[in-house]
Amino acid sequence: MHRHAAWFGTAALALATAARADDRVDYNRDVRPILAKNCFACHGPDEGDRKADLRLDVRDEAVKATDDRDPALAPGDPEASVALERIAEEDDTLRMPPRKAGPRLADAEVETLRRWIAQGAEYAEHWALVPPQPPPTPAVSDPSWPRSALDAFILARLDREGMKPSPEADRATLLRRLSLDLRGLPPTLNEVRAFAEDPAPDAYEKAVDRYLADPAFGERWARPWLDLARYADSAGYGSDPLRTIWGYRDWLIDALNTNLPYDRFTVEQIAGDLLPNPTDRQRAATAFHRNTMTNTEGGTDDEEFRVAAIKDRVDVTFQAWMGLTMGCAKCHSHKYDPLSHEEYYGAFAVFNQTADSDLPDESPVMPWITPEVADRQRQLDARLGELKAQAGAIVGPPAPALRDEIAKAEKAKADVPTLPIMVELPPEKRRVTRVLLKGNFLDPGPEVGPMLPKALHPAPEGRPVDRLTLANWLVDRKNPLTARVAANRTWAILFGAGIVETEEDFGTQGEPPSHPELLDRLAVDFMDSGWDVKAMIRRMATSATYRQSARSTPEALEKDPKNRLLSHAPRVRLDAETVRDQALAFAGLLGRKVGGPSVFPVQPDGLWQAAFNGQRTWTTSRGIDRYRRGLYTFWRRTVPYPSMAAFDAPSREICAVKRVRTNTPLQALVTLNDPVYVEAAQGLARRIVREAGSSPEDRARYGLEVCLGRPPRAEEVAPLVALHAAQLERYRGDPAAASAIATDPLGPLPEGMDPADLAAWTAVANVLLNLDAVLTRG
């Protein structure tokens, strides 16, 4: 046990040593993490749980001597500091933190505290609460490497560790990476070949622009935001009835594709309805916060779950935009960050004035008119016009048949998709907000008005503190977090992990940034650009850092196994939706319609049968809807689509800031055996036979080139040719098995295809869809 622990500790140790190269103890970097982890729970901002009336998170309090005791911290004098004495206490029953609260501090931690006190016990504000300043671009060892300022920050850090960046990846790898990252789809064979031969010096930049302009861009980048928005097609809780809210997904894809600036993206989702003369689109954007769960289980108290939904809106707003764990303050003041219990309910009051109230009909809703629906409406209008003209032409009452037809057309016209939205209550119906003691809605405390956390910048003046004010406050240039959090999230999507690795927590309990100056530069650039999201993605995707090879060296593995310093590009397992989309794309099956209602692709029988309530049948979609991109798959919270759940898709019951990527046998079972992937293998096999040359070598090479996005090497082709030969022989002797593996479920083979041969190629295609290099973006 000891040996591997030491092994896993190597990297952090190396980095930590470097960070402490200069002798000065830094409060934010060195001290706060120790105090936050071990002390603040009882000696921090939460007045309710504070012990011995001592605060260690505020310097004035910590250095104060009282009648009862010497100061906890005596600046410059570790020996006189009671806190240090208690921490270093040898008697386990007397030491701090108490045994029940946590383990004894490590010697190195005690030493850090001792040096910090000796140096004057200076505090500093938490880095994330200080607005980002544009930092100077650092000097680097190799000025020819950086393509942009952001590369300089990466290289400067590698320089400090004595590490080197990796050479640029080959063109084919770059294009596949770019296509998967920007569109969530693999490059087509034509794109790969054209790009390989494009002599233009800016061929790569042009590819970036092309993919940013592809409608698939909005679909791919909607995915992480849908996780944050806890978007689902059902209302959640026990009954989990189906909910129509896909119009929000349409809005989101469109907002991303049209590059709606992030400040407007923010304001419209939180308070689009409160803008002057809001458009339908702006009102539709507010469906963001109607993705909260509604409890329709019999015997529930609507007010209890309305309150739960408001809390969720507060939590998700601060989580998604500012990386703050505001939820901690709903029962008591935050133990680590400056967010009080009262402030939590101040923010609650901001969200507490909307008309929705946990009702099964999801009211209030608006009609969501897609182009298809608009077409249909026009046709119905025309039809109604005709019918009414007929009725008008008749003297006396119209015939019952005509009357029925008019009624039918009118009913059809009224039947349009709806979208739940936010609507502010009229002034006379405003709710009074009270602090909820321990978060319990049955235990209301003092009344509280709408307000924003005091530790941050003040709200813009000139209007009451409502949702619009809150939204404007989020995108105020003085907000220290919004731009950083957005830049960090974008970075994490392109580089496998955030600069702040705890994307969900920028507070004092989160991880400090690996490259703080880089994060600030990205945040400032983002705001300076007018919150231009595509420009930010472009800046990152065209960097030398992004273009590196993903090949890791033994040295890099030893020194920085998590690749936090980006000495090479990360290899990242594709996310659930992309695993599906890619397989269907290879098979030539993928439906490319953008937007519209959720669809029902093939899933194992009977999963909805077991639902507690509500709809129990999953009727598999027909035609193109069977093969749409993963993000359109019907998302029922209590019965998630199983193959995507296996690849770490969340249930969307709550906001998910990031997906953990696992590597499990259950995933292998999905891509090996799920009929969706068997069908994709059959489609891919037919494509190989149809499109490649006639020799097994040609065909194996072609299949590999399609799936890897690069020409394969002989050693990769050989095992597939051998597999094909073995399977061909076996299936020649077993026509029934051959037919099953080649056609079930995709359907009969086209005229002239040999079942045994196609069966063998299906086995090969099944292999292709399961390769590490195919499931991974390298």
Next chain:
Amino acid sequence: MGLDANLDLNQILRMRLARAESRRQFLRRSQAGLGAIALASLMGRDARAGADAASPAGDGVPIPRRPAKAKNVIYLHMSGGPPQQDLFDYKPLLNKHHMEPCPEELLKGQRFAFIKGRPKMLGTPYKFARRGESGQWMSELLPHTAGVIDEAAVVRSMITTEFNHAPAELFMFTGSPRNGGAAMGSWITYGLGSENQDLPGFVVMISGGTDPTGGKALWSTGFLPSVFQGVQCRTVGDPVLYVGDPKGMTREDRRRTLDAINRLNEIEARDHGDPETLTRISQYELAFRMQASVPDVMDVSREPDSIREEYGAEPGAASFANNCLLARRLVERGVRYVQLFDWGWDCHGTGAGDDIVHQLPKKCKDVDRPIAALVRDLKRRGLLDETIVVWGGEFGRTSMNEARGGSTFLGRDHHPHCFTLWAAGGGIRPGATVGATDELGSSIVEDPVPVHDFQATLLHLLGLDPFTFRYPYQGLQQRLIGVEDGVRIRKELLA
């Protein structure tokens, strides 16, 4: 990259695996397999040297281990909330006042899910007797369970904070009434790992035709690494989703395709030096073994007739009896935590399908014999000493007749203030009775056992310190038992 460099890289990769040997001992016991190694590098936790010595996830979070009494848990959950007054909590006074109006003081300050106005008291239609050497009061509905009740400690004073199904079940199984928490089974496999490398460490099985109201969130891994997710095993269709090869593919065909996958993945590992690729190779091998081991363990026809009869198990049925027998087979093979959900205990009395006269005896008949067989079978095999068996619901039921919409069927509404649960084996004190309710079976008069106390006691028996067993998430040190003080390990339950 030249040949020598490749060799160096391979050596490094192999060395990494070799160095992780002791870690792999954990992994051999967990469904995670080598995935957890990769996980360690993905989890983004501070890998403090030495501190992660006991964490199977290798994420650097220390696991506080203590000497353990138990190794496994089989949790039998009666979804909907069984009525304690008709099964374990004998209340002669309630019977005496049957159908009399409910005293006002029982209604004061109460919220009910469905009861409106002033309901009538509802005595039990069932006979009670003292059973076993421990003299436990039990109703005639559970004659077989009565035969093993001496093995159990019966808690008559369970109390919860929730009175709707989904929140109450979430509270029972994740320690929080809201979505987002980690399931108890996930916590326990996270803390202890699993002891079988070919099976998941946390298995869930469902009977009664309907998922529990709390849905899959009840076996969700929440904020814990997702390899600790409960895996639903089924007795109809694929025992684990997608475990069967496609039609037209034999085991030999699968072996050959897998060999080709491995061959190409080895080339990939050599060229890119990503340890994750080696992990994938081993996960595919594990999947291949699971394709054999899961159907094998899930096949009750492999049990002798006498055992199947004892449980009342029939191959191919999605029954509670089958699930009990499977639970034993799983635990026997080293699966750490087996969770059974049986649907149909929500006895409101809105009709014959959910009342205490028709439906309740039917449900009791479904579960009574298998439960007794499970306890006896575990004991015979020496597994009861190390396996905690728990039986219970998510809340109790009212001592009043619900009479929703004037229904003439007898039934009880949801009741969070007291309910009965029992546990046996694995260091639980046999024959113990904990707590007592008032004479009408409506509130606790002695030793309330909050849900978190019960969870703390289970963790304690498994050798996990419930107070310091935690996981950092969203700025809090999350615990199964919640972050608030005041939770206790209940010594009354310990042998």
